[in-house]
Each structure stands twice: as C-alpha cells, then as structure tokens.
Amino acid sequence: MLLRLDPHIYEALARWAGEELRSANAQIEFLLRRALAEAGRLPRGARPIPRRGRPRRADPGEGPAPGPATGTGTGPDQGSAAGPAPDPTADPDQGPPEA
Numbered sequence: 022m023l024l025r026l027d028p029h030i031y032e033a034l035a036r037w038a039g040e041e042l043r044s045a046n047a048q049i050e051f052l053l054r055r056a057l058a059e060a061g062r063l064p065r066g067a068r069p070i071p072r073r074g075r076p077r078r079a080d081p082g083e084g085p086a087p088g089p090a091t092g093t094g095t096g097p098d099q100g101s102a103a104g105p106a107p108d109p110t111a112d113p114d115q116g117p118p119e120a
Contacts, residue, residue, distance in 0.1 A: 024049070034048055
C-alpha cells in the first residue's frame with residue numbers, strides 16, 4: 022500500500038514515532054486506530070496491534086515471567102545458585118529473618 026504524505030508531516034510523525042520507540046508505520050497505524058475508535062468507526066473484526074519486543078516482567082504476585090524452558094533460572098532477576106539476592110530494604114544489623 023502506498024501512502025502519500027507531506028514531507029514535513031512525515032518528518033514530524035517519524036520524530037514522534039522515535040520518541041515512543043515505534044516505527045513510522047506502527048505510529049501511523051496506532052494513530053489511525055485511535056482516531057477510528059474515538060469516532061466509533063473501528064471495525065469489529067480489527068485485530069489488536071501485536072505486542073512487539075521483549076516480554077514484560079510479571080508482577081510479583083503472578084509468578085515467574087514466561088521464558089525459555091531450557092534456561093538455567095540464574096538470570097540477573099532470578100537469583101543465583103547460592104540463593105536469591107538479599108533484600109535491599111532489610112536492616113543489616115538485624116541478621117537474617119527467621120523462617
């Protein structure tokens with residue numbers, strides 16, 4: 022599909038897209054979808070924009086974030102073989118918490 026835009030409009034759109042970490046094409050789609058939804062004209066069959074990039078971290082109450090099944094479980098946010106990282110809010114003079 023070809024879309025003709027004023028070069029100044031495209032440059033402003035591309036800058037805005039870069040600030041929101043989107044491609045110019047994704048920014049155009051985002052804005053068109055928002056305008057259609059606000060006008061009550063978004064087609065019912067329109068699928069949501071797929072999430073791109075790195076998966077989001079899960080909230081602490083939701084369990085572990087999805088990851089590769091073959092991982093070691095020793096990534097920077099998963100502790101190490103020696104156990105979980107120490108609690109940064111714990112008082113170092115108080116000793117370890119009782120179980």
